[in-house]
Amino acid sequence: MFSSILNLFSINPLLGLILLAFVVFLAWNLTLHWQIYQLRQKIKTLFNGSKITDLEGVIFEQIKRLRQNEKNLKELRSFCEYLEEMALKSIQKVGVVRFNPFKDTGGDQSFSVAVLDAQNNGFLLSSLFTRESSRVYTKPITDSQSTYPLTEEEKEAIKLATSAKKEKRPNAKIKNQSVK
Secondary structure, X not given: OHHHHHHHHHHOHHHHHHHHHHHXXXXXXXXXXXXXXXXXXXXXXXOOOOOOOOHHHXXXXXXXXXXXXXXXXXXXXXXXXXXXXXXXXXXXXXXXXXXXXXXXXXXXOEEEEEEEOOOOOEEEEEEEEOOOOEEEEEEEEEOXXXXXXXXXXXXXXXXXXXXXXXXXXXXXOOOOOOOO
């Protein structure tokens, strides 16, 4: 078959040249049709789910969505700052010491509990247990110190609370960028 085609070219070169041009143009036409098909698929994907029919409308719709996302991010950022401020004021460190205030009787029924925030402010709760009664005391703590005298057990409870392993806050750097 291939030899008959070559034979045809040798007998009538003009017919062979026309046949060769036809094959080249057919291949070129098929390539162009394939590229148009792929472009239509991309356009269909771009406009999928929207009633917008032109590219300018798609761009404006995306800008509108971007501005809404920026607004939402600002709200989230301010809420995050509020939560961070509240977290610094909430209980983060606790130290508990049980002890026996009377060396000759009883067990370790008495205790001191230091409850502190991130700046080591909070309160100290102490309970002294005896056979006849139990007494509970509280003392304010500011920067790991109290305006009232502290017992050794209370100092130890504060020390335990302040030496508790601190969790590191992720160092989030959020840049404020907007579309003009």
